[in-house]
Amino acid sequence: MTSLTPRNVSAAAFAKAIDRFGAAIGKQWVLTSDEDRATYLDPYAMGDGMDHESSAVLAPASAEEVQALVRIANEHKVPLWPVGRGKNFGYGAAAPAMRGNVILDLSRMNRILDVDEKFAHCLLEPGVSYFDLYNHLKDNNIPLWMSVPGNSWGSVVGNALDRGIGYTPYGDHTETLCGLEVVLPDGDMVRTGMGAQANSKVWQAYHYGYGPGWDQMFVQSNLGVVTKAGLWLQPEPEMTAKITLALPNFEDASWALDILTELRRRDVIQHNIVFGSPVRAASVQSQRKDWYDGPGALPNSASEEMMKKLNLGWWNTKLFLFGYAGAVQAHVKLIRDLFEPKLGKKIDFEIWQKGDPVEKSARGIPSTLALQSVNWYGGRGGHLSFAPVMPPDGKLILDYAKRTKRLYDEVGHDYYASFTIGKRHINNVSLILYDRDDADMTARVDKLYRTLVARAAADGYAEYRGHISYMDIVADTFDFNNGAITRLNDRVKKALDPNNIIAPGRNGIGREGAKA
Known part of the structure; x- marks a missing residue:
């Protein structure tokens, strides 16, 4: 068994807990070897990831087995870190926020x-x-x-x-x-x-x-x-329509976002719209060295070359329409009327009707292609995302994008941006790609991320999700009334989980030193 134990749990108590876990779910589903535990480390960790190492992994097969494990964990004060499949890449994957937590892997519960x-x-x-x-x-x-x-x-x-x-x-x-x-x-x-x-x-x-x-x-x-x-x-709808729009100029973000956010508010476009920069598109089909292999941030000339060769704009977005044929056709016309005068050319949607091959529709089809982006810098790649929630205002977002790009340029990192348009908000997604084994690069990435968090908080915006290494600093930006929401979360946590057994520290709840 591993020599690592959870915090504040003695080796003897942990050994007893491991034996009881095995009796509850079968010894083969209690994983304690170094090799087994290594597979649950964050594959995108900036370094070796051992600061988020688990002490063991439990793999129950039913809700009843989960109940048994939670009760045993309470008796021995062993903290558990539940994961569904452990694929939350970019946020820590299966690794726990606190080193030594026992991972509760629910992937066998797959009915x-x-x-x-x-x-x-x-x-x-x-x-x-x-x-x-x-x-x-x-x-x-x-x-x-x-x-x-x-x-x-x-x-x-x-x-x-x-x-x-x-x-x-x-x-x-x-x-x-x-x-x-x-x-x-x-x-x-x-x-x-x-x-x-x-x-x-x-x-x-x-x-x-x-x-x-x-x-x-x-x-x-x-x-x-x-x-x-x-x-x-x-x-299943009667018809779908889809199109990719490439907007040629950086400044186009302002007017295009205003049109798209209005269409989203009115449910003409019913999905979250992603509006992204050239690196976003290029990173899933090429590497940085294909465009530029020099120091510092990617120069504008390299971005322009990407746009030319990959048929991209400075901003690129995919739009989908769903519903009855008459409604879809009416919305196609509306979008053409709004965008064609601005772009100076005709735009054509790809139409799917019920009965056609579903692969040609706008149906959600699972894919892992997006993972290719982590190969951008070469080496063992990774990514980190900061995506503050912002008002859906084109001018404001364009100004924010310019300021963010300057921050990337200052630390010598390639600007990868997208804006995800929701019903009443925009997530300004700043994705940070890196080679996890390049110490200088990961130090710059850490600095850039912390700067983005602090700047957004000063401007009145905050992240909606957090990586395990940054959960506390994100939670601390929710600071109304000296962090009243954190106190409320910790009071509820203490009432339901006085031993702090379930995922201590997740999203800043029940972290060490918390006062309920």
């Missing part, structure tokens, strides 16, 4: 428990991947579509619980959650919403229940372990 074709919802365990659900729907000819994130080999449930997004009308994945089954930190089990009724027939039909709605309490938190989750799916 698709129900798909209701008529009412368009499903019930999943946390180990179900996007590929699992997509193949199930496709292989069984179920006319329901799912939303997928850019890199989609992770957990459907886990992504929704971390407020991940996709690019269809159901792309706000947290909003599609409807009914959770949760093991609480003392081992008790609850079902939220209408599932609180033992024989409920509408658990996945109605977001709420009777009294407070608790689902959001388990989103981006460490107040329980979700063992089942209901999600809504998209009924």
